[in-house]
Amino acid sequence: MTASPSHCLSKTLSSPSVFNAPKIGLAGIAVAALSACAVTPQPPLAGSKPNILYIIADDLGYSDIGAFGGEISTPNLDALVRSGRILTNYHTSTVCAVTRSMLYSGTDHHLVGEGTMGPPNDERKGLPGYEGYLNNQALSIAELLRDAGYHTYIAGKWHLGSKINAKEDKTPDQWGFEHSFTLLGGATGNHFGHDRASDKTYTENGRFVSLPATDNAGRPWYDTHVYTQKLIANIDEHIKDGKPFAAFATYTSPHWPLQVPEPWASQYKGAYDAGYEVIRQRRLDKQKQLGFVPADYTLPGQLLPNAASASPATANFGRPNARYINADTVPGQHTDNVDYGPGNINLTWAQLPPAQKKLQARYMEIYAGMVSNLDYNIGLLIQHLKDIGQYDNTFIVFHSDNGAEGSRVSAEQEAANARNIASLGRDQTLNPPGTEKTYIRYGWRWAEVSATPFRLVKGFTTEGGTSVPMVVHLPGQSAAQTPVREFAHVRDAAPTLLEMAGIAQPLAPAGVSGVNGIPLVKYKDRNVYPITGHSFLGELRGRHAAPLHPEPVGEEQYGRTYLRSGPWKIVWTEPPLGPSDGHWQLYNIEQDRTETRDLAAQHPEVVATLYRQWQSYMHDSGAVLAKKPGNTGRLPAPPR
Numbered sequence: 001m002t003a004s005p006s007h008c009l010s011k012t013l014s015s016p017s018v019f020n021a022p023k024i025g026l027a028g029i030a031v032a033a034l035s036a037c038a039v040t041p042q043p044p045l046a047g048s049k050p051n052i053l054y055i056i057a058d059d060l061g062y063s064d065i066g067a068f069g070g071e072i073s074t075p076n077l078d079a080l081v082r083s084g085r086i087l088t089n090y091h092t093s094t095v096c097a098v099t100r101s102m103l104y105s106g107t108d109h110h111l112v113g114e115g116t117m118g119p120p121n122d123e124r125k126g127l128p129g130y131e132g133y134l135n136n137q138a139l140s141i142a143e144l145l146r147d148a149g150y151h152t153y154i155a156g157k158w159h160l161g162s163k164i165n166a167k168e169d170k171t172p173d174q175w176g177f178e179h180s181f182t183l184l185g186g187a188t189g190n191h192f193g194h195d196r197a198s199d200k201t202y203t204e205n206g207r208f209v210s211l212p213a214t215d216n217a218g219r220p221w222y223d224t225h226v227y228t229q230k231l232i233a234n235i236d237e238h239i240k241d242g243k244p245f246a247a248f249a250t251y252t253s254p255h256w257p258l259q260v261p262e263p264w265a266s267q268y269k270g271a272y273d274a275g276y277e278v279i280r281q282r283r284l285d286k287q288k289q290l291g292f293v294p295a296d297y298t299l300p301g302q303l304l305p306n307a308a309s310a311s312p313a314t315a316n317f318g319r320p321n322a323r324y325i326n327a328d329t330v331p332g333q334h335t336d337n338v339d340y341g342p343g344n345i346n347l348t349w350a351q352l353p354p355a356q357k358k359l360q361a362r363y364m365e366i367y368a369g370m371v372s373n374l375d376y377n378i379g380l381l382i383q384h385l386k387d388i389g390q391y392d393n394t395f396i397v398f399h400s401d402n403g404a405e406g407s408r409v410s411a412e413q414e415a416a417n418a419r420n421i422a423s424l425g426r427d428q429t430l431n432p433p434g435t436e437k438t439y440i441r442y443g444w445r446w447a448e449v450s451a452t453p454f455r456l457v458k459g460f461t462t463e464g465g466t467s468v469p470m471v472v473h474l475p476g477q478s479a480a481q482t483p484v485r486e487f488a489h490v491r492d493a494a495p496t497l498l499e500m501a502g503i504a505q506p507l508a509p510a511g512v513s514g515v516n517g518i519p520l521v522k523y524k525d526r527n528v529y530p531i532t533g534h535s536f537l538g539e540l541r542g543r544h545a546a547p548l549h550p551e552p553v554g555e556e557q558y559g560r561t562y563l564r565s566g567p568w569k570i571v572w573t574e575p576p577l578g579p580s581d582g583h584w585q586l587y588n589i590e591q592d593r594t595e596t597r598d599l600a601a602q603h604p605e606v607v608a609t610l611y612r613q614w615q616s617y618m619h620d621s622g623a624v625l626a627k628k629p630g631n632t633g634r635l636p637a638p639p640r
């Protein structure tokens with residue numbers, strides 16, 4: 001019998017796994033509760049395949065949730081950890097679209113269209129694998145699941161194609177998603193919406209849509225809330241037919257611009273007045289208690305150097321005769337390439353004037369509010385699975401799409417933010433005419449806090465750019481399992497989901513090859529690159545003794561790159577954040593995941609071996625280095 005609304009409201013309100021968070025208005029709670037309880041619980045069919053709930057955060061740092069050392073309130077994710085399992089050594093790419101291309105295809109991003117995030121504007125333009133969208137030689141995990149009998153849903157960010165009913169550059173409805181409500185691009189200009197169909201920024205089920213002023217609960221439109229409502233509605237629409245579902249919640253939080261509604265906007269007032277170094281040390285201390293880092297690990301030597309002014313670029317930087325240092329630098333050999341870009345201004349908390357401290361603290365308060373709001377919505381999804389009797393038959397995955405985002409606003413925008421600090425984080429379209437607009441990115445130093453204990457941030461192939469918080473919950477699991485500390489990669493997600501669903505990978509030879517002679521496989525009427533990731537389901541079930549990745553694993557983006565093999569990892573980063581001589585750095589990554597001790601000088605033979613393996617990786621993935629690497633030591637500037 002369907003539960004009564006009053007019973008459902010009481011049950012939802014009393015659930016600590018959902019509402020150990022800021023209190024919201026009673027009307028909002030009631031609507032959420034009623035939507036969560038309007039469907040008769042449907043027990044899983046005997047022998048039925050498990051459901052999948054795959055949750056992705058956007059630009060969330062490694063230490064931002066409580067279970068990974070953070071002070072931000074994330075009770076729902078922490079509860080998921082207590083009945084699930086964390087993967088402490090899970091890696092994505094350095095940026096969001098690239099990560100997503102590997103998540104859905106199960107293979108290297110260079111092969112399937114995201115050699116760079118978006119089409120390159122350099123000498124690589126037009127090369128295979130550099131289309132800037134998911135190309136037609138990619139598999140789609142959604143298509144594989146749907147063809148095997150799953151309902152497939154996505155709500156949130158897409159960032160892999162933007163054309164409706166097109167042969168290429170396609171929206172998610174053309175990649176196997178039965179229901180889709182998605183932001184097509186990489187970022188929204190306003191988490192509170194207001195986009196029109198003519199803007200072509202959002203699609204729903206294959207058509208451009210205008211965003212309403214309010215969500216289904218009557219609150220002002222806010223994307224994180226709406227994505228949750230959309231997925232719940234999708235799940236409820238078909239739950240009675242007994243077919244399993246795969247729902248992808250691809251949230252855009254806490255990606256800039258930093259915005260969140262009340263009460264989350266005020267939840268952390270005063271919490272970050274102590275500043276960058278104190279908060280990072282607190283997180284590190286908690287991570288030591290949790291066993292993430294050795295008890296004797298210290299921060300000095302790990303953070304970016306203090307800089308009151310940007311270090312200069314080399315004389316020829318940006319000129320036609322520039323010779324840029326890049327990863328083609330052969331270890332141990334002289335190179336005539338000497339040019340690189342400027343550095344960054346990075347002040348410590350003590351160097352900031354009082355007004356800047358107030359502004360920077362407010363930035364982090366709003367960021368933390370976004371994370372707690374995200375956790376609240378994740379709690380609603382999980383509670384809904386429990387309310388409809390599907391929680392125990394659902395495989396739940398949560399992780400971020402890359403490391404913490406370190407970019408910051410312009411000096412002009414910073415000044416405007418300081419003059420209008422009271423309006424930070426809210427919907428700027430509600431400001432009186434003529435009011436200055438505020439816009440927040442929280443910058444390098446807070447990103448370093450989010451990346452604790454690792455080095456550098458999003459956009460870099462260091463651990464800080466690619467290590468992300470990862471939590472999983474197996475169907476029927478009720479108690480926490482010991483963390484999986486083995487290296488795993490986002491390419492491993494697709495084969496894991498297929499194994500969980502009992503679906504075979506496409507392996508039939510297509511009889512033709514892709515870039516650099518890579519054999520393709522046949523899937524329906526397409527020739528596609530095979531999945532190259534490895535399922536980690538065995539690790540989750542405690543069955544694998546051998547390493548998940550005995551083979552070398554590499555990654556390249558913006559000319560920044562790494563390769564890891566066994567206990568070793570080589571990393572290349574352009575100056576000034578990388579070595580001024582452009583050498584490859586070497587770390588014993590099993591003993592030094594924080595990449596503190598560069599061992600390249602002590603072990604040149606190891607560097608040489610891994611460099612040759614890196615060359616093979618680049619060839620086998622169709623990757624091409626740009627002559628001018630990186631973003632010249634800077635992350636992308638904000639839009640004007």
